[in-house]
Amino acid sequence: MSTPGNYQAISDAERGVNPPVPWADGCLDFFSDCEVCLWGCCPLGCYQSLFAWNATDAGTEDFHPALLRVCGLTVVVPNLLGFVASTAPSLGPAVQPLSTANQLLFAWYGMTHRQKMRRRHNIKGTDCGLCSCFSCLCEGDDEKIEDFCLYLCCAPCATCQETRHLRRWGITTRWRPKYPYDANGRVAGIGGGSYQAPPGQAMDVPVAPVAPGK
Template sequence: MGAAADNHVEESSPLLPAAVGAAIPADEKPPLAPAPAPEATKLYADGVPVVIGEPVAAHAIPRESWSSGILSCLGRNDEFCSSDLEVCLLGSVAPCVLYGSNVERLAAGQSTFANSCFTYTGLYMLGSSLFGWNCLAPWFSHPTRTAIRQRYNLEGSFEAFTRQCGCCGGLMEDEERREHLEVACDFATHYLCHPCALCQEARELRRRVPHPGFNNGRSVFVMMPPMEQTMGRGM
């Protein structure tokens, strides 16, 4: 009995480690480790990386300038000089063809040139016959300028104006508001200076996108079948 009492005292001593499987009081449980924070997910919108969960301003990429000015009718003296002259000629004589070519390069697909060119031609003729000048086609063509600016992260007219004048800086901080103003400036550019806007867009696209008819620069080899051969008896 004495030995059993000693064992009972030893097992109940608070200085001994707790037995395996013994319940731990709630106030003595170790705190749970915090869950690891989820990793930021990276997405891309219009060629610009966007990180979810982080402010966009922290990863803002400065917008590029257009490769040529809107009044650079003859383009630049570089390897695209002949193409710039062609663009200037088409913009002056056949803007419907130039607009169809721009849409074909921007959104390569079936019948993009024909649909854009014929629609532009109809609006051009309707505006010229009813109002005496091309006032309807710019309403149809100005979204192309917005698409080019967004795809290649180009500087808009409003941003260029604020950068040069140093005013309206607060409007540039709100991306949604700035984009609305840029779209309005795209429309004003097409409406007030339509041929020059078409030519500037064409020069930009020709420096960035090859013509779809060139098959993206890949060579195509055509294998000719061998000619039928006959065996004749020698003399």
């Protein structure tokens, strides 16, 4: 297995001829990187920063716009609706649909970011099963369906998985690369390493210039 030190964003033309890569690990592999897990578990500030860092490092969105959007959808709007419901119980029936709509909007926003990350870094495949109840919203695309359901049901799981993938392959400016592969395809580096190379995956995708924001 070759060293994937040049795994970077690729162009649309190259995406058709280079084999896709899977996620670095499963969305439920929380303890494969406890540092990332702790950041993702904090719902006020840390998780939102983690999402915005991912968007910046993956090249899907600038940090501050992403941070403002995710804070609005996960902190400001839910707390505002909760405050209205607690101070004016008569408005409760109207608040609940708005809360549900906000959750769906955040899931759609998270899915859009994750889909851009998949295309930019040639990430394919699903690992959490298929949520077919939303197939009508996602054009029957298994990856879209999974990405939407992940952000709807467990957004921190999806965000931490993205961070681990970016960190594992060194596509990050906020985290020190963790457990990179050595020349023999074995995990090397910090702490002896708990990551294992996916079987049969070389993951040496060529570098290609990609314009910012695409």
